[in-house]
Amino acid sequence: MKRLWMLMIALSVLIASAPVLPQITGQVIVRVTLDGQPTDALIFARDRFGKLFIAYTDLKEIGLARLTLPQERYTLIVDHGAGFTVKPFAQEITVQIGQTLSVTAALQRAFSPAREWGYYSADLHAHSTASPDGHTPIEQLVLVQLAADLDLVFISDHETIAGHELFAKTAQARGAPSILSEEITTPQGHWNAYPLKCAVTYAPGKTPKDYFAQARACGAQVIQANHPAGVGDYFALLGTELFDDSFDAVEIFNGEFDQGDARAIEYLFRFWNEGRRYVAVGTSDDHDWLDFRPGQERYGRPRTYVRVEGELTADKWIAALKAGRAFATYGPLVNFTAQEGRAFPGDTVTLARGQEIALRAEVLVVPREAAQERVLQSAQIIKNGRVLRAFSLSEDRAVITLTDRPTEQSWYLVRVIAEDGDQAYTNPIWVEVRL
Numbered sequence: 001m002k003r004l005w006m007l008m009i010a011l012s013v014l015i016a017s018a019p020v021l022p023q024i025t026g027q028v029i030v031r032v033t034l035d036g037q038p039t040d041a042l043i044f045a046r047d048r049f050g051k052l053f054i055a056y057t058d059l060k061e062i063g064l065a066r067l068t069l070p071q072e073r074y075t076l077i078v079d080h081g082a083g084f085t086v087k088p089f090a091q092e093i094t095v096q097i098g099q100t101l102s103v104t105a106a107l108q109r110a111f112s113p114a115r116e117w118g119y120y121s122a123d124l125h126a127h128s129t130a131s132p133d134g135h136t137p138i139e140q141l142v143l144v145q146l147a148a149d150l151d152l153v154f155i156s157d158h159e160t161i162a163g164h165e166l167f168a169k170t171a172q173a174r175g176a177p178s179i180l181s182e183e184i185t186t187p188q189g190h191w192n193a194y195p196l197k198c199a200v201t202y203a204p205g206k207t208p209k210d211y212f213a214q215a216r217a218c219g220a221q222v223i224q225a226n227h228p229a230g231v232g233d234y235f236a237l238l239g240t241e242l243f244d245d246s247f248d249a250v251e252i253f254n255g256e257f258d259q260g261d262a263r264a265i266e267y268l269f270r271f272w273n274e275g276r277r278y279v280a281v282g283t284s285d286d287h288d289w290l291d292f293r294p295g296q297e298r299y300g301r302p303r304t305y306v307r308v309e310g311e312l313t314a315d316k317w318i319a320a321l322k323a324g325r326a327f328a329t330y331g332p333l334v335n336f337t338a339q340e341g342r343a344f345p346g347d348t349v350t351l352a353r354g355q356e357i358a359l360r361a362e363v364l365v366v367p368r369e370a371a372q373e374r375v376l377q378s379a380q381i382i383k384n385g386r387v388l389r390a391f392s393l394s395e396d397r398a399v400i401t402l403t404d405r406p407t408e409q410s411w412y413l414v415r416v417i418a419e420d421g422d423q424a425y426t427n428p429i430w431v432e433v434r435l
Contacts, residue, residue, distance in 0.1 A: 026095040028067040030057075032078055032105045034086065038063025039107065040147040044077040044292075045069055045093075054290050059143050059170075069095045078105035081149035082300045083331055083368030084121070085111055090370030110366045117335045117362075119305040119327075120151035120312050122179065125192055125226060125254065125283030126299060128155060130163035131183075135288040138163040141299075142170045142178075144289045148300030152317055156181035156192045161199045177314040183226065184211050188242055189234030190227065193220035195318065208234070209244040221318050224249040224281060228267070230260025235267050245276065249321070252425060253282035253302040253328050256295050265425070269385035272411050272428060279321060279346075280427050282328030302330045307344055320346075329424035332376065332416040335362040336426040345413070345427040352434050356403045359429070361414045364397040365422070380415045388412070406431050 032041040043065050045053040053074075057065045078089040089105040113119040127134040128141045134157060136144065141163075145153040153176050155167045164180045171178035181194035188208050193200060193215035200214050212223055225247050228234040237243040252265045271278055282302030289299065307325040308316050320326070324346025327334050336345055338359050343349050349357055359381060367374045376393040381402050391400045404412075411428035 024097055025068050025070055026097055027100040028069060028076070028093065028095060028103060029100060030055075030065040030067070030076070030078060030103045030105060032057055032063045032065070032080065032089075032107065034080055034107045035109055036106075039080055040143055041065070041078050041080045041105070041107075042082075042144070042147045043067065044079070045074045046077070047072045047074050052292065054292060056140070056143055056147060056289075059139055071095055071097045076103060077370055078107070080107055080147060081109075081366070082298065083366060084300070084303070084329075084333070085109055085113070085149050085366055087367045088370040111333065111364060113305055113333055113335075114151060114312075118307050118309060119333075119335070120308055120317060121300075121303045121305045122150055122152040122154050122317070123148070123284050123286075123300050123303050124154055124179075124181075124194075124224060124249075124281050125156055125183070125251065125285045126154050127157055127183075127285070127287045128163045128167070130155075130160050131157040131287065133158070133287055135290070136286075136299075138166045139170045140289055141167060142174060142176065144299045146174060146176060148298075148303075150300050150303065151312065152177045152179055152314060154179045154181060154194075156183045156194070158183050158185045159199075159202055161196060164196075177312060177317070179314050179318065184215065185232075186211065188232075188237060189225065190232040191215075191234075191247065192222075192224040192226055193218070194222055194224075195219055195314065207242055207244070208237075209246070212244055212246050222249055222279075222322055223247040224251065225278075226251050226283075227254040227260055227264070227285070229263035230254065230258065235264070238267075247278070249279040249281050251283055252280045253330065255283075255285050255297040257330070257423070273384055275409070277324060277428075277430070279324045279326060280328050280425055281321075281326065282330070302328060304328050305333070324427040327424055327426040329416075329422075331368065331374075331420075331422035332363060332365045332418050332424040334414055334416055334424050334426050336414045336429065337361070338412070338429045343429055345429055348430040348432055350432045350434065351406065353407070354405065356405050357412070357429075357431055359402045359404070359412055359414075361400050361416075361426075362397075363393075363400065363414070363416045365416075365418045366396075368420070368422075375419050377417045377419045379417070382413050382415060384410055406433055408433055 198218040286297040
């Protein structure tokens with residue numbers, strides 16, 4: 001025992017006298033403001049070899065981020081708005097061992113759809129760790145959506161509302177309206193229902209009609225068909241007894257655009273031609289706040305903008321969405337009106353036979369990369385699913401106009417495409433022609 005005790009003393013002396021390994025990292029403190037006020041942001045640090053480090057500003061201390069990085073040269077990019085409303089900030093930095101570097105990123109809002117047009121944004125398909133396949137902590141889900149410059153925050157986990165209480169509490173503390181949803185995940189299809197005050201439960205043998213009825217009983221004003229021509233493929237049931245048409249919205253953009261989204265748009269044009277006024281929405285369906293691999297989903301991209309009159313509330317936003325006063329976008333912003341600004345998407349314009357409708361759209365795009373400008377490539381006015389007129393564009397902003405004389409019930413929308421392929425679709429303005 002005495003020998004063991006002496007051995008332990010010797011070992012402790014040896015450990016205490018061992019040389020301390022040199023520190024090989026440095027600190028970077030980033031302070032972020034938007035128009036002079038601290039704001040939430042996403043920070044990328046990319047070294048000269050392409051390795052990417054990711055951080056967000058603090059949940060409690062708005063506008064402050066601390067990064068620990070290996071000694072190296074980096075391109076530091078500070079992003080607020082995900083390329084929709086604010087040009088990112090970029091600066092070359094060098095991190096030294098054991099030293100602290102301070103960076104101030106003073107961002108300026110390039111355009112405010114809320115202030116200029118009354119359009120407010122949300123990402124209507126977003127997962128947290130309450131989902132079995134989610135990796136974003138519930139509180140952080142609020143932060144990452146605010147960092148993307150979304151006006152409302154949204155949660156929709158698979159088969160659960162377990163994250164609702166903490167999510168709503170965090171959003172309230174940050175002064176952000178919240179929308180609480182659940183992704184109803186079944187073999188027949190996937191749907192988001194919102195707002196919800198109770199859970200919609202899965203059970204073998206239940207039909208879409210059963211799920212929709214349960215969701216309505218839990219308070220849902222909107223039932224949204226998620227990736228309906230992709231994963232879940234709900235629209236494959238069209239024409240069968242299982243298909244229930246009492247949903248309200250259709251995802252035409254889900255994550256990065258693919259063939260499933262293109263097919264969803266084709267279905268939606270068909271529904272609109274049949275007079276079914278479903279609302280087109282864009283959503284990220286993101287599950288992981290730190291996964292930025294090429295082609296991976298990103299919270300807030302794409303998103304849905306909704307026109308709300310007066311003070312913004314979640315209830316007013318949802319009601320306006322259900323009325324179709326919305327556009328879905330990967331970046332381009334659109335203010336589509338008719339009859340000298342008296343009609344908006346979702347509205348119905350009644351014309352006498354032979355009377356014209358006057359259409360107008362303000363369109364613009366904000367730079368997504370800090371060192372590059374971004375311009376628009378084209379815009380289209382689509383009537384009843386066909387391109388009525390295409391406009392070639394070459395600037396970051398434009399106004400397009402067109403008059404038409406419809407002879408029957410019609411609908412019109414605007415599609416905008418940026419030079420990098422990012423696009424937007426408005427919802428239709430409807431026309432009734434009196435005989």
